[in-house]
Amino acid sequence: MPGIRRWSVLSLGLALPTAFFVLGPLGFLLWMGATQEGADFLERARDLELLRVVGQVALLATLTTAWAAALGVPLAWLTVRTDLPGRRLIHWLAPLPLAIPPYIGALVYQILLAPGGVLPNFLGVTSLPLNLYGVGGAAWVLGLFMSPYLYLLVSGALERTNPALEEVARGAGLGPRQVLRRVTLPLLRPALLAGGLVVFLYSWADFGVVSLLRVRTLTTIIYDYIQGTADWALPSALSILLTAITILVLLLQLRVLGRAGYTQIVGAVKPAPLVSLGAWRWPAFAYVGGMVTLTLLLPLGVLGYQASRLPAPAAFVLIQWPYFLNSLWTAVSGASLALLIALGVAWSEGRGRAWRVSGLLQVGYAIPGTVLGLGMAGFLHAALPGIYATSLALIVTYFVLYVTPACQSVKAALVQLHPSLEEAARSLGRGPLAAFWAVTLPLIKPGLLGGWILVFVLSMRELAATLIVRPPGFDTLPVRIWIYAMDVGPEPRAATLALILVLTIALPWAMMLSLRSRGIPPSG
Amino acid sequence: MELLALEDVTKRYAPDQPPAVDALTLTVEQGEILALLGPSGCGKTTTLRLIAGFEAPDSGRVVIRGETMAGGGRWVPPEGRGVAIVFQDYALFPHLTVAENVGFGLQHLGRSGRPERVRQILELVGLESFARRYPHELSGGQQQRVALARALAPAPAIILLDEPFSNLDADLRAQMREEVERILRDTGTTGIFVTHDQEEAFTLADRVGVLNQGRLEQLDTPERIYHHPATPFVAEFVGAADFLPGLVTPYGIVTELGVFANTEAWKTGEKVKVMLRPDDVAFVPSSFGDGMIIRRDFRGSETLYCIRLPSGQRVHSSQASSSLYPNGTRVRAEAHLIHVVTFPV
Numbered sequence: 001m002p003g004i005r006r007w008s009v010l011s012l013g014l015a016l017p018t019a020f021f022v023l024g025p026l027g028f029l030l031w032m033g034a035t036q037e038g039a040d041f042l043e044r045a046r047d048l049e050l051l052r053v054v055g056q057v058a059l060l061a062t063l064t065t066a067w068a069a070a071l072g073v074p075l076a077w078l079t080v081r082t083d084l085p086g087r088r089l090i091h092w093l094a095p096l097p098l099a100i101p102p103y104i105g106a107l108v109y110q111i112l113l114a115p116g117g118v119l120p121n122f123l124g125v126t127s128l129p130l131n132l133y134g135v136g137g138a139a140w141v142l143g144l145f146m147s148p149y150l151y152l153l154v155s156g157a158l159e160r161t162n163p164a165l166e167e168v169a170r171g172a173g174l175g176p177r178q179v180l181r182r183v184t185l186p187l188l189r190p191a192l193l194a195g196g197l198v199v200f201l202y203s204w205a206d207f208g209v210v211s212l213l214r215v216r217t218l219t220t221i222i223y224d225y226i227q228g229t230a231d232w233a234l235p236s237a238l239s240i241l242l243t244a245i246t247i248l249v250l251l252l253q254l255r256v257l258g259r260a261g262y263t264q265i266v267g268a269v270k271p272a273p274l275v276s277l278g279a280w281r282w283p284a285f286a287y288v289g290g291m292v293t294l295t296l297l298l299p300l301g302v303l304g305y306q307a308s309r310l311p312a313p314a315a316f317v318l319i320q321w322p323y324f325l326n327s328l329w330t331a332v333s334g335a336s337l338a339l340l341i342a343l344g345v346a347w348s349e350g351r352g353r354a355w356r357v358s359g360l361l362q363v364g365y366a367i368p369g370t371v372l373g374l375g376m377a378g379f380l381h382a383a384l385p386g387i388y389a390t391s392l393a394l395i396v397t398y399f400v401l402y403v404t405p406a407c408q409s410v411k412a413a414l415v416q417l418h419p420s421l422e423e424a425a426r427s428l429g430r431g432p433l434a435a436f437w438a439v440t441l442p443l444i445k446p447g448l449l450g451g452w453i454l455v456f457v458l459s460m461r462e463l464a465a466t467l468i469v470r471p472p473g474f475d476t477l478p479v480r481i482w483i484y485a486m487d488v489g490p491e492p493r494a495a496t497l498a499l500i501l502v503l504t505i506a507l508p509w510a511m512m513l514s515l516r517s518r519g520i521p522p523s524g
Numbered sequence: 525m526e527l528l529a530l531e532d533v534t535k536r537y538a539p540d541q542p543p544a545v546d547a548l549t550l551t552v553e554q555g556e557i558l559a560l561l562g563p564s565g566c567g568k569t570t571t572l573r574l575i576a577g578f579e580a581p582d583s584g585r586v587v588i589r590g591e592t593m594a595g596g597g598r599w600v601p602p603e604g605r606g607v608a609i610v611f612q613d614y615a616l617f618p619h620l621t622v623a624e625n626v627g628f629g630l631q632h633l634g635r636s637g638r639p640e641r642v643r644q645i646l647e648l649v650g651l652e653s654f655a656r657r658y659p660h661e662l663s664g665g666q667q668q669r670v671a672l673a674r675a676l677a678p679a680p681a682i683i684l685l686d687e688p689f690s691n692l693d694a695d696l697r698a699q700m701r702e703e704v705e706r707i708l709r710d711t712g713t714t715g716i717f718v719t720h721d722q723e724e725a726f727t728l729a730d731r732v733g734v735l736n737q738g739r740l741e742q743l744d745t746p747e748r749i750y751h752h753p754a755t756p757f758v759a760e761f762v763g764a765a766d767f768l769p770g771l772v773t774p775y776g777i778v779t780e781l782g783v784f785a786n787t788e789a790w791k792t793g794e795k796v797k798v799m800l801r802p803d804d805v806a807f808v809p810s811s812f813g814d815g816m817i818i819r820r821d822f823r824g825s826e827t828l829y830c831i832r833l834p835s836g837q838r839v840h841s842s843q844a845s846s847s848l849y850p851n852g853t854r855v856r857a858e859a860h861l862i863h864v865v866t867f868p869v
Contacts, residue, residue, distance in 0.1 A: 418615065420611040420612075420613060420615035421615050421617065423576070423609070423611070423615070424609065424617075424674075425617075425628065426578070426601070427576055427577075427602050427603070427608055427675075428603075428628050428629030428674070428678065429603045429629050429631065429632075430631075431601070431603055438628075439617055443617075
């Protein structure tokens, strides 16, 4: 129909500038990496013990994923499917730790365990026999604070599982344990894989935790290079290596999942009957309580304790105020830009025949922050020197990194709207834009708000790319926290700023979690 | 006056698939109620969407009030057609109250004129007291009425109804059917509705168009459709039918169940099949009969027997629900046809 062409123009108008900023940084890295001579690279790789580093990061990512799964998956099953005491409260609390960025988790454990920290002081020793600095410590922290991702995906899948499938298995003569092993868990495989992948790739490309806990990884090597030299070739080549392995893992996941990428269709499914825990109720409750303590109460308590030791807090907060504002307005701008583009992309793609821009956007989401930061800085320097090293560069970086989750939120909201709603508005005399304004927009508002909050939170806590892209002297809260913690250690100033950051993020994040549970009633 | 005309309209969704609507031509008069009847996937909903302007025809023209809406290089978007639609899922705006839903298409009236018209229309559908409710606070039948009220409010030239009663319970369906017909007749609104339920089409419509695989098989009054189906497809779709082989002779069409008038002037010697409705076939039990009851279906208001004739041909006979003959009963069957309908073999 004659409307189609307009959708194509709209989506093309979105696609071109977006592609410019998504593909530009990657292109720059490829181009720079290509100037790196092969023989020279091999020699420098040997100096850097690159193979050992890659092996170490792979170990870190694997340990983190296993640890996060061991924490998050039983928690999901216990809250969704059993008569665990206080399960509704737990269901709301469990995703909350995502408001604590892992590098702040690392800071918390530094405050707690490092030589001269809270626990050694309490015990009256100089240092503890367990070593926080290293792969083990980093995996502990990353797994702890990434486990809510697995919780969210697995509990969502458990809620959507059609209980009839399990009842059929019971009818076929399987006992409860066999049903769990042969039906429930296999049905969770896509969610487990997706959640595991998020955790694996995050820890694989993490910068904050590993730099604070002194683990050498590709990201820290890249960062050290940028700081120390004006050499672009080697960090670019390393970035390409890092990205290539990331993409390899993604492809592997597609291969493993293959046609088993089944999703369970949400229908008018009645909730599954709860498993009675019986005598296991209280051990289970203790486990869940322990998790909430470790991921939520302990970090907040430790940060609060450390912050309370700050001399002259009012003066300190006054001095740090500009950094808070820097964080706030770049995150707000980044989130708004991402949402605007996401809305255009999702709406035009919902029309069916437009250009598939969202696939392109996903590239930005798959690139590690350190790599994107490096690519973006170099690309802007070469292509748009007017933006390079301005706060605008930071906003564009947040947009490229996080437009995909925004897009997913908007799409999820649009999918729930039957096209007949907009058509009804059209047949009642409204043009396409008027129909969108009067019907679609009010109905997807919760989804839009959720997407905006998500990008805001992610931008607010972003560290790795910000460190590289930010204009000189333009520090954000995460940058300040990281610099204090790196330079002076886990002392009260870092803890105070970390507490401010966590509370700033937690408020909108908690709001989004309650939005998620409150849907718009479907029509009809 | 001719209000709507579809001229040779064809719509194809994918180049490698048969057209969803195939060279469809029909006209609808002012004030008429037309039913489009057919099995799922026959193109009836696509036809509605072509009229409403949600789809554009690949060829052919859509003409409303003599003005071309689509085809021949012209395109009028849905909002410019004056065609209202009631969707199968009602598509009520969940964020607006009943009154706001009904007033949605009344922007031209302005703030002062709108409430009066909304009140008037809500009164028509009997929902005055529900004006401030939200759609999810209404029952299915009430939602249906709101959808109808919303479509009627701007006084559209045509109102389209897509499977309007399919989401309602059986008894509510009959009640809503009557009510919708009353409202359309009272307001003189031209209505086109789509259904796969022949009973619904027959009771509500002035004329019924039977669609099959995108083609219009027959467009006629309900009585003509039932008694004089144009094709075997129509004959079977609008009610049970058996087809009895017959031979054309100078005395009529000779079949196993008797000789019928050659009303359609077939040539002597031609082979045809004669349509039998279950209510055309009677039988008496007889130990000398050459037919046999092979199946009995109790349907509540009637009992349907399946009788095997000596040739192996099966015919169905509808009898009173009190009738009770066991399987295996030998019977003598006969057919009494008021309208003899024949098709080529």
